[in-house]
Amino acid sequence: MTNIKDLARMAGVSVTTVSRVLNNHPYVSKEKRTAVLEAISESNYEQNINAVHLSKGKTQMIGVVLPFSDHPYFALLLKGIAKEALENNYKLVLFQTDYMESRELEALQMLKQKQIDSLIICSRTCEWSVLEEYLQYGTIVLCENVNGKEFSSTFVNQYTIFLRTLEFLFQKGHEKIGYCIGRKTGPSSKLRARAYQEFLEKNNLPFQEKYIIDQCNYFEDAEKVMDMILYMDTPPTALIVTSDQVAAGIVTCCQKQGIKIPEELAIIGFHNEPIAKMMEISSIEIPLLDMGKHLFHQAISKDITNKEMFFHFIERGTV
Amino acid sequence: MTNIKDLARMAGVSVTTVSRVLNNHPYVSKEKRTAVLEAISESNYEQNINAVHLSKGKTQMIGVVLPFSDHPYFALLLKGIAKEALENNYKLVLFQTDYMESRELEALQMLKQKQIDSLIICSRTCEWSVLEEYLQYGTIVLCENVNGKEFSSTFVNQYTIFLRTLEFLFQKGHEKIGYCIGRKTGPSSKLRARAYQEFLEKNNLPFQEKYIIDQCNYFEDAEKVMDMILYMDTPPTALIVTSDQVAAGIVTCCQKQGIKIPEELAIIGFHNEPIAKMMEISSIEIPLLDMGKHLFHQAISKDITNKEMFFHFIERGTV
DNA sequence: TTGTATGCGTTATCAT
DNA sequence: ATGATAACGCATACAA
Numbered sequence: 001m002t003n004i005k006d007l008a009r010m011a012g013v014s015v016t017t018v019s020r021v022l023n024n025h026p027y028v029s030k031e032k033r034t035a036v037l038e039a040i041s042e043s044n045y046e047q048n049i050n051a052v053h054l055s056k057g058k059t060q061m062i063g064v065v066l067p068f069s070d071h072p073y074f075a076l077l078l079k080g081i082a083k084e085a086l087e088n089n090y091k092l093v094l095f096q097t098d099y100m101e102s103r104e105l106e107a108l109q110m111l112k113q114k115q116i117d118s119l120i121i122c123s124r125t126c127e128w129s130v131l132e133e134y135l136q137y138g139t140i141v142l143c144e145n146v147n148g149k150e151f152s153s154t155f156v157n158q159y160t161i162f163l164r165t166l167e168f169l170f171q172k173g174h175e176k177i178g179y180c181i182g183r184k185t186g187p188s189s190k191l192r193a194r195a196y197q198e199f200l201e202k203n204n205l206p207f208q209e210k211y212i213i214d215q216c217n218y219f220e221d222a223e224k225v226m227d228m229i230l231y232m233d234t235p236p237t238a239l240i241v242t243s244d245q246v247a248a249g250i251v252t253c254c255q256k257q258g259i260k261i262p263e264e265l266a267i268i269g270f271h272n273e274p275i276a277k278m279m280e281i282s283s284i285e286i287p288l289l290d291m292g293k294h295l296f297h298q299a300i301s302k303d304i305t306n307k308e309m310f311f312h313f314i315e316r317g318t319v
Numbered sequence: 320m321t322n323i324k325d326l327a328r329m330a331g332v333s334v335t336t337v338s339r340v341l342n343n344h345p346y347v348s349k350e351k352r353t354a355v356l357e358a359i360s361e362s363n364y365e366q367n368i369n370a371v372h373l374s375k376g377k378t379q380m381i382g383v384v385l386p387f388s389d390h391p392y393f394a395l396l397l398k399g400i401a402k403e404a405l406e407n408n409y410k411l412v413l414f415q416t417d418y419m420e421s422r423e424l425e426a427l428q429m430l431k432q433k434q435i436d437s438l439i440i441c442s443r444t445c446e447w448s449v450l451e452e453y454l455q456y457g458t459i460v461l462c463e464n465v466n467g468k469e470f471s472s473t474f475v476n477q478y479t480i481f482l483r484t485l486e487f488l489f490q491k492g493h494e495k496i497g498y499c500i501g502r503k504t505g506p507s508s509k510l511r512a513r514a515y516q517e518f519l520e521k522n523n524l525p526f527q528e529k530y531i532i533d534q535c536n537y538f539e540d541a542e543k544v545m546d547m548i549l550y551m552d553t554p555p556t557a558l559i560v561t562s563d564q565v566a567a568g569i570v571t572c573c574q575k576q577g578i579k580i581p582e583e584l585a586i587i588g589f590h591n592e593p594i595a596k597m598m599e600i601s602s603i604e605i606p607l608l609d610m611g612k613h614l615f616h617q618a619i620s621k622d623i624t625n626k627e628m629f630f631h632f633i634e635r636g637t638v
Numbered sequence: 639t640t641g642t643a644t645g646c647g648t649t650a651t652c653a654t
Numbered sequence: 655a656t657g658a659t660a661a662c663g664c665a666t667a668c669a670a
Contacts, residue, residue, distance in 0.1 A: 003647055014657040019649060027655050049432040050378065051647030053369040054662050061412075070398050075389030082388070082415040086422065091429070093380075094411045096401040103405065110410070113368040220593035252598060255574070274539035279571060322663055333641045338665060346639055370663035373646050642669080651660075 002043040010039035022047065058117050062299050065095045065107045066122040067182075071217055072245055072273050073288065077122055077143070080292020090300065099183060101125045108134045118299040124187060141298045143291070144187045146306060152298040154291050154307045158188045161284055161311050162195035162240070165268055169238045170203060172319065174266060178211035178236035180225055180246055189214075192242075211236050222249025226257070229265075237266065238319070244269035244276040244283055251279055251318065267318040282319040285312040321362040329358035341366065377436050381618050384414045384426045385441040390536055391564055391592050392607065396441050396462070399611020409619065418502060420444045427453045437618040443506060460617045462610070463506045465625060471617035473610050473626045477507045480603055480630050481514035481559070484587055488557045489522060491638065493585060497530035497555035499544055499565055508533075511561075530555050541568025545576070548584075556585065557638070563588035563595040563602055570598055570637065586637040601638040604631040 004022070008015045013032050020028045021036040039045075053059045064081060066074040078094075085092050093116055097103035104125050110116050111134055118139035124131070128149060131140060135150060142153040162179075169177050179196070181189050193212075200207050210232060213225055225246070229235045241247040247269030254261050261267060269276050272285035287309055294307055323341070327334045332351050339347045340355040358364070372378045383400060385393040397413075404411050412435055416422035423444050429435050430453055437458035443450070447468060450459060454469060461472040481498075488496050498515070500508050512531075519526050529551060532544055544565070548554045560566040566588030573580050580586060588595050591604035606628055613626055 004649095005647080015648085016650090016657055016659095017655090020656090023649085029655065032656085046428075046431045048373070048647050049429070049434045050369060050372040050376075051662090052649075054367070054373045054664090055647080055649040057369075057662075059369065068398065069388055069401070070391065070394035072389065075394060079387065079389050079415070082413065086415070091434075092413045094401065094413050096398070096405070109365075110368070112365045115368045115410075218593060220597050223597060249594075249597060252571075274537060275568075278539050278542060278568060323665095324663080334664080335641060335666080336639090339640090342665085348639065351640085367663050370646090371665080373648090373662090374664045374666085376646075640670080642667105644667085645665090646663105649661085651658105653658085654656080 002045045007039045011035040061091045061116045063093045063107045063116040063119040067099045076288040077292045080289035081296045084293045084296040112137045120295050152304050154294040159191040159195045162192045166199040174238040176236045177238045179240040180213045180216035181242050184214045216246045219245045219249040226253040242270045244273040248275045280317040282316045283314050321364045326358045330354040380410045380435045382412045382426045382435040382438040386418045395607040396611045399608035400615045403612045403615040431456045439614050471623050473613040478510040478514045481511045485518040493557040495555045496557045498559040499532045499535035500561050503533045535565045538564045538568040545572040561589045563592040567594045599636040601635045602633045
């Protein structure tokens, strides 16, 4: 494996000059440059990137933390990040956490160890205090409202979205509104829960624990949702489903079981995924690809910025 | 940022001893060990992993090449790889290629540059000769039958699967059989095309170019498929669809348009994804998570092995 | 059991 | 415009 030293010898110059040629630095004569270039083409030389990383103290790599990559929400976010990373000559290191804190910590560890220059956390499990400890080692970008903390972020206002959606359904005459989420403990879910509570109080509606259904991530999770609903004495008449995949699954189940949508059950999905368009499911559009793009740029930027992205209500047939 | 040298000074030992403690090597006295450990805990020390990489010539990182991560086939493969990587203390570097050769080359470049120890190519675009050039720099693992070439691989026999499926449909009385694939030029598609040709010849059936529909990757691509089929004079009576997502989309379209399945159109999907179970779509099961696991172990192994995984026909209502 | 010295391959500093 | 040399932080062969 030939290295920069060998090249220097071959071209009859110093390693510095070789490095200059390699990095397109100015101040190197035409003759020496060609001599080096020749040595390179003769030798099948390749930079040892690890040496570059050590020397520079940077790796041009960004970590991406997400619970699972086979969920459309995260897959699209990731796609947006990946596209932008590619165009800016950055590599992505993937941390699939399954919502386990230990794995999120591993990613943070890599930041500390300088294996990645910054970290994008698509869905957080750690406490703020933990994240703040690691801020000294590199940029950390989040997908939620950080409320003035020293992180960059790109997010949608989950609270507002949820409240508006609830009010919309209420105006349509729904008083028994349930919702389906991924996990109960996440930051987004807490915001939704707050919006839900306030909505109920404001409109003098009773709180029903059973109307909140979690562990809804995939199309097939709809089966479980339907089982639960059919089992209830007073099932909800409308369902906000934070994933179009699950919403599509519910619509499919209802078709099989002859439940009329929206007459017997109204459905609103999230993200306006293509499946929602095809199955004509009303959905809250969230610009995931754009968010990914923005997240990436925040990750490589020195400045701390917080960008709210806006949602868009797409009304179709299911509500 | 404190380093190994600082620790040595703090603990009153040599850097070698510190390194020994750090790496759990034997031959270090209890006293010195505790002295070092103390220095570590006092100093908020963290290994600079880049230095380790340079020194060792390895990175404990594996590259994964795939066209897109938001497709269930690749997402599941990736999930399988990621789970195993995690358990074996390896990191994954993602290369999303969109089937562009240049991006695949970038991944190979990283192998050459020693940024990754090995490379898993889930879907190949490069020619064999190109890949073989890079074999000297690290292990390359593929998801297809490599026919004796010096690569490890985990694969299913796409040719056999396709032929069996065609024969199965033929026995059910279908003579006009179409199929939907992702891209026409991939290795799998070539095998399928061969199986298709041979099947037609053997049974004296005419070849219809229009029965082969490509660019079918996502649920929503089904709309385009249906448009094409409805426009044909003699549409196929059965469709092999190499993705359950697309199959599910087609089933959905048919329901909307009142096309009876399987009477008017029989459907067989691929991968036995949960959506297939839910929508009762017949499917060819392929153990993607297991394949991912196996791929990972081949990536970190010194030996070259080739493992064929077996498929399983799941008969449900759509055929 | 411990330490010295050297190597890993590159970039950055500084002098010329 | 060019080059010698230090620095990056760690691992390891070898000596003691």
